[in-house]
Amino acid sequence: VQLVESGGGSVQTGDSLRLSCDVSEYSKSDYCRGWFRQVPGKEREEIADLYVRDGTISYADFVQGRFTISQDKNILHLQLDNLHPEDTAMYYCASAYKGLWDSCRSAVATFRNWGQGTQVTVSS
Numbered sequence: 001v002q003l004v005e006s007g008g009g010s011v012q013t014g015d016s017l018r019l020s021c022d023v024s025e026y027s028k029s030d031y032c033r034g035w036f037r038q039v040p041g042k043e044r045e046e047i048a049d050l051y052v053r054d055g056t057i058s059y060a061d062f063v064q065g066r067f068t069i070s071q072d073k074n075i076l077h078l079q080l081d082n083l084h085p086e087d088t089a090m091y092y093c094a095s096a097y098k099g100l101w102d103s104c105r106s107a108v109a110t111f112r113n114w115g116q117g118t119q120v121t122v123s124s
Contacts (some may be wrong), residue, residue: 001025001113003093008118017080019118021093024074029053032098034108035069035078037089038117044092047078049104058105083122090117 007019023033031052038044048059048069057069068079076093094111101107 002115003095003113004115005091005093005118008091008120010121010123011083013084013122013124015083015122017083017120019078019080019091019093019120021076021078021115022074023071023076023093023095026095026097028097030098032096032101032104032107033069033071033076034094034096034104034111035067035076036092036094036108037087037120038092039089046105046108047091049108050076051098051104053098056104058103080120083120085122085124088121090119092117 003021005021009017029052032049034049035047036044037047046060050057050069066082070077092114094108096107096111098107
């Protein structure tokens with residue numbers, strides 16, 4: 001099932017956006033959620049991941065406290081604060097069964113059923 005992202009837009013440096021993704025099709029507790037982004041010509045990179053069962057969260061080093069992943073019922077969010085032009089990208093959500101993976105980072109890296117994404121454009 002493809003996930004559907006929303007909430008992107010065109011903003012100025014320092015602005016905020018809140019991205020959302022309906023993960024109701026993957027509602028079991030032993031699931032990992034993730035947010036990724038991709039710039040044309042570059043590989044998709046993970047931003048953050050969350051383990052539904054115990055709430056464990058991890059962030060990529062480049063986040064530096066500016067982004068927050070959360071889940072409210074079956075909606076996954078990514079709060080983007082203090083946006084920079086280099087955050088301009090297409091943003092995608094992912095969901096994967098954790099199972100025997102040692103981390104959610106490893107689990108969500110297996111996700112392949114990407115949606116259309118939501119574009120975030122930050123101008124200076």
